[in-house]
Amino acid sequence: MKRAIGSYLDDSPRSRRVSLTFLTAFAMLGCGLAGSVTPAGSSLAAANDIPHPDQARLRQTVAALVRFGTRHTLSTTTDDHRGIGAARRWVADRFMADSAVCGRCLTIETIGDRFTGPRAPDGVRIEDVLAIQKGMTDPDRVVIVEAHIDSRVNDVMDATTDAPGANDDASGVALVMEAARLLSRRHFPATIIYAVLSGEEQGLWGGELLARTVKARGWQVASVLNNDIVGNTHGIGGEHVDNRVRVFSEGIQTAADTTDIKTQRATGGEDDSPSRALAKAIVAQAAAHPAIGLMVRAVRRPDRFMRGGDHIPFLAEGFPAVRFTEAVEDYDRQHQRVRVEDGRFYGDTIDFVDFPYLARVTALNMIVLSNLASAPAAPVKATITGALSDDTTVTWASVPGAASYRVSWRLADGTAWTDHHVAPAGATSLVLKNVNIDDHFFGVSSVSANGAQSLVTFAGMPPRPLPGHTH
Secondary structure: OHHHHHOOOOOOHHHHHHHHHHHHHHHHHOOHHHOOOOOEOOOHHHHOOOOOOOHHHHHHHHHHHHOOOEOOOOOOOOOOOOOHHHHHHHHHHHHHHHHHHOOOOEEEEEEEEEEEEOOEEEEEEEEEEEEEEOOOOEEEEEEEEEEEOOOOOOOOOOOOOOEOOHHHHHHHHHHHHHHHHHHOOOEOOEEEEEEEEOOHHHHOHHHHHHHHHHHHOOOEEEEEEEEOOOOOOEOOOOOEOOOEEEEEOOOOOOOOOHHHHHHHHHOOHHHOOHHHHHHHHHHHHHHHOHHHOOEEEEEOOOOOOOOOOOOHHHHHOOOOEEEEEEOOOOHHHOOOOOEEEOOEEEOOOHHHOOHHHHHHHHHHHHHHHHHHHHOOOOOOOEEEEOOOOOOEEEEEOOOOOOOEEEEEEEEOOOOOOOEEEEEEOOOOEEEEOOOOOOOEEEEEEEEOOOOOEOOOEEOEOOOOOOOOOOO
């Protein structure tokens, strides 16, 4: 056990602070990812099994990506040692090596298309490298974990100056690759896509390419976890935060039409969109696994103020998607040419990546991925009735493969689900006695036999009653 834990934490003062509590909890719970491939439907969340990403391997991945000099989207694609082309090929080779270990359980694919825009006026081919872990029983339902490989300096058109991009976003790529290495040893009902994207800095093009691709293939996207800038723990104002991560999610849905928006507002569902449900699920998983050592700050906007990431194109397609980002940011380490000015250092170099922290963010992503890939699909629809009554009836669409349903509710002035009732597999409705419809919000999730839970589907209005029957 000591050796396994040692891969998670280093011997720095920061790591020693993370510490005794973490190590004790880790020893008590055990580390189940070190063994052989586990049976179909296994779930880290259901088994209370804490993953332990290898901190040294995360460091090696970030260092390797930095060595390509620049990974700017417009940089060379033909050089074997420099530029975005070499970096993408290296990622594909690493994915293939991991696939060989698990008996070719990963299908490695590079998708591409040409994009033109203000930051690429002559056009550029954008390519995403995917490792696809096909689901055992529900392969068309997919969960995606992604990060962007491209980097930049102050001048977004400068494709030749070294742009290490250690934190933005080699840290996210290292997370995705480590999740693929470890989770590929397990089997899941749904498909997991490990995606390394290009063109984020030029226009979120890698995210757009992948969102278009999954839609064209008819895949049912259960969730998208975008990891962008997830390895730093020192803020530009001097803060040091290594026990919290931010998760950004939309409320009013980007893809909603006017009728959908009116319904969402009429039912009070602004805080219960599919993406917001995903953020709440992440909060719940972090709370259920304190040994990871991370709290989640669920930020109720799609991204940081006036900024964006590769989850945004998925929101435009109507898919649940969130962004993971470190708790505090140092803007001297983002989009900066490496230099010293007036005694102040600028540049996104590996020296400022906190690998124990990155390992914890990786572990949380893996637990969320495991749970959602093990769970049945979320109910397509849920509704409520009970006006002018002290009881509320919740009704939902049945879900193939659901072993049970979890009907949740909370007081209407809160955001987190506080009460629930479990309904059996065949049920499609439940009467909640003495739970007033006007004072509460309601939702339904489907649950697998091993306890993995889907996202919560918010229970809104049934079809409008006939004229003369409203009050």
